[in-house]
Amino acid sequence: MPLSTRGRQAGPTIGNNRKGGSGRTLVACLLVSLALFTVSCRFGEEGPLAAARGAFQTVTLPVRYLGATVAAPFQGLGNIVTNLTADQATLSELRAENEELKARNVELEEAAQSAERLQGLLDLRDSNNLQSTAARIISGSGDSWGTTVTIDKGTSSGLSVGMPVTTSAGVIGQIVECGPATSTVRLVTDDSSSVSAMIQSSRAQGMLVGTVTGQLELTLIGADQSVSQGDIVVTSGLGGVFPKGLPLGEVVSVESVPGAAYLTIVVEPFAHAENYEEVLVITSLTEEQRATAEDIAAADAQDSSSTSSQGSSDGGEGEDGSGSDGQSGESGEDGSAQDDAEAGTTGE
Amino acid sequence: MQVSDRNRESRSIAVLALVCAVLQLALAPNVGLGNGRANFALVFSACVALQSGGRRGVVAGFLAGLFFDLSTTGPIGLMAFCLSTSSFALGLEERNRMAGDLASATAHFAVASLAVSLAYHLAMLLVGQADSLLDVLVFRTLPTAALTFVFFLPFDYYFSRVHVPSGPSLGGGHFSRRGV
Numbered sequence: 001m002p003l004s005t006r007g008r009q010a011g012p013t014i015g016n017n018r019k020g021g022s023g024r025t026l027v028a029c030l031l032v033s034l035a036l037f038t039v040s041c042r043f044g045e046e047g048p049l050a051a052a053r054g055a056f057q058t059v060t061l062p063v064r065y066l067g068a069t070v071a072a073p074f075q076g077l078g079n080i081v082t083n084l085t086a087d088q089a090t091l092s093e094l095r096a097e098n099e100e101l102k103a104r105n106v107e108l109e110e111a112a113q114s115a116e117r118l119q120g121l122l123d124l125r126d127s128n129n130l131q132s133t134a135a136r137i138i139s140g141s142g143d144s145w146g147t148t149v150t151i152d153k154g155t156s157s158g159l160s161v162g163m164p165v166t167t168s169a170g171v172i173g174q175i176v177e178c179g180p181a182t183s184t185v186r187l188v189t190d191d192s193s194s195v196s197a198m199i200q201s202s203r204a205q206g207m208l209v210g211t212v213t214g215q216l217e218l219t220l221i222g223a224d225q226s227v228s229q230g231d232i233v234v235t236s237g238l239g240g241v242f243p244k245g246l247p248l249g250e251v252v253s254v255e256s257v258p259g260a261a262y263l264t265i266v267v268e269p270f271a272h273a274e275n276y277e278e279v280l281v282i283t284s285l286t287e288e289q290r291a292t293a294e295d296i297a298a299a300d301a302q303d304s305s306s307t308s309s310q311g312s313s314d315g316g317e318g319e320d321g322s323g324s325d326g327q328s329g330e331s332g333e334d335g336s337a338q339d340d341a342e343a344g345t346t347g348e
Numbered sequence: 349m350q351v352s353d354r355n356r357e358s359r360s361i362a363v364l365a366l367v368c369a370v371l372q373l374a375l376a377p378n379v380g381l382g383n384g385r386a387n388f389a390l391v392f393s394a395c396v397a398l399q400s401g402g403r404r405g406v407v408a409g410f411l412a413g414l415f416f417d418l419s420t421t422g423p424i425g426l427m428a429f430c431l432s433t434s435s436f437a438l439g440l441e442e443r444n445r446m447a448g449d450l451a452s453a454t455a456h457f458a459v460a461s462l463a464v465s466l467a468y469h470l471a472m473l474l475v476g477q478a479d480s481l482l483d484v485l486v487f488r489t490l491p492t493a494a495l496t497f498v499f500f501l502p503f504d505y506y507f508s509r510v511h512v513p514s515g516p517s518l519g520g521g522h523f524s525r526r527g528v
Contacts, residue, residue, distance in 0.1 A: 022402040022436060029410035029432040036414075036425030041475060049424045056418040060373050067374025074378075140377040143420035144385045144492040145472055150377075177421060184421055192477065212383065212483045 045161060045177060054179030061182055064139040064150060133157055133281045137273060147190035149273050153281065154179045162241060164282045170247035170270035171235060172279060187273055189214050196238035197248055202226045205236050208248055208267060216249055218265035227254050233267050236291060243282060243289035361396055368392035373419060384491020386499045389416035390464055393431045394438055394457050395503055401439025409435025426471055430464045450508040457500050465493040
């Protein structure tokens with residue numbers, strides 16, 4: 001039983017003073033909060049609060065590191081349970097797939113050796129000034145809002161906002177905040193993320209966007225384009241942020257809704273950030289890794305084709321034709337839809 | 349002895365702040381329920397508000413919210429606003445609500461958790477961070493509130509059954525009993 005309740009209520013003078021004092025404190029705190037909120041929204045990642053946040057992230061780095069280290073052994077628990085409960089059919093299927101992959105591996109080894117030789121020749125000619133920095137994932141997202149990870153490199157290592165981040169399996173995201181010693185990477189699976197992408201085989205270009213469910217969707221691919229399950233999705237280089245040709249994921253389903261201008265394509269990402277500890281931050285691109293004028297023209301032509309075919313089929317639904325996803329911020333110079341969307345994400 | 353009680357409560361709050369800060373930084377990012385992440389800043393501010401209330405609770409809520417804002421990617425000041433308000437509401441009626449009254453504190457926190465989570469995510473929706481109200485409610489608000497509530501339970505039990513104050517609580521209580 002609380003000792004003070006009855007007694008405090010019996011003393012109206014002190015009680016009122018206390019309530020009045022806390023009320024004034026509340027008003028003061030709310031005013032300060034609103035001021036901070038306004039400044040934060042107004043200046044974004046460039047204001048004084050961003051510097052304070054960067055300093056805070058640096059100071060708290062050891063604690064985050066500790067948490068990530070302790071949690072690391074438990075990350076694979078889900079996979080262990082899945083493996084233990086796999087049925088015989090699944091195991092047979094995996095064995096068959098393993099055989100197939102072995103055969104495929106032999107072919108790829110030959111191709112890889114050939115590519116290696118060609119690469120040696122290219123290295124002589126190419127003044128490849130691609131710069132990259134290795135970093136370590138130290139923490140996941142601290143809130144429920146963004147699907148992000150924190151890496152242990154920041155501005156002191158030459159990183160800055162907008163740089164793409166990749167693992168050995170494929171692209172995982174892009175830096176959205178950069179402190180002196182840490183950076184926050186928004187993953188491609190975040191629902192506010194979008195990356196210019198294309199189907200590797202057919203070169204059909206679109207936007208790979210994250211969803212709140214953690215899946216990826218490849219949008220802006222016209223219904224007349226050829227896409228099938230199992231196709232590989234790579235970065236297209238439009239927008240100038242991600243290098244052209246980095247692997248992103250694999251198409252797991254393609255749905256064509258009658259009358260719709262674009263296909264509904266679900267993509268399984270190659271790289272899951274929770275499965276990796278080390279990542280590579282790409283700090284600059286070579287000209288060859290950027291989209292060429294032909295690529296941009298092809299994207300525009302594809303976009304126009306999709307829009308016109310949709311306009312003729314259903315009377316012009318989706319008239320903007322750009323597949324606007326609400327993220328277009330700073331338009332790219334070429335004006336392509338994909339470029340716009342990726343630039344918008346970068347600018348956040 | 350009033351001085352020793354005050355010191356004891358200050359020490360308790362300091363230890364609680366340290367524990368919740370470590371949990372917010374080290375545990376919250378690694379434990380998720382869907383898109384939800386536990387909000388230990390809310391746990392801390394609610395414990396202080398339910399125990400001490402008044403000005404101390406509001407200030408604790410504000411500082412905890414600021415800590416949360418700095419440790420995440422959202423706008424700075426938003427969670428500080430939410431937690432200041434929730435702490436004020438939780439500490440409004442009486443002090444030491446947690447002492448020996450597990451159910452009442454749990455119920456109050458459940459409401460506060462849902463309200464803070466909803467307010468925070470709706471504000472994020474209003475500033476253009478989401479397209480769909482359904483996403484905000486189903487994929488963000490509910491998992492966050494549920495996970496925060498689950499992590500509050502051990503604290504609730506501790507302060508209700510284990511760490512029960514032995515003397516009168518701080519603030520105006522002793523003055524009132526003396527009839528001032």
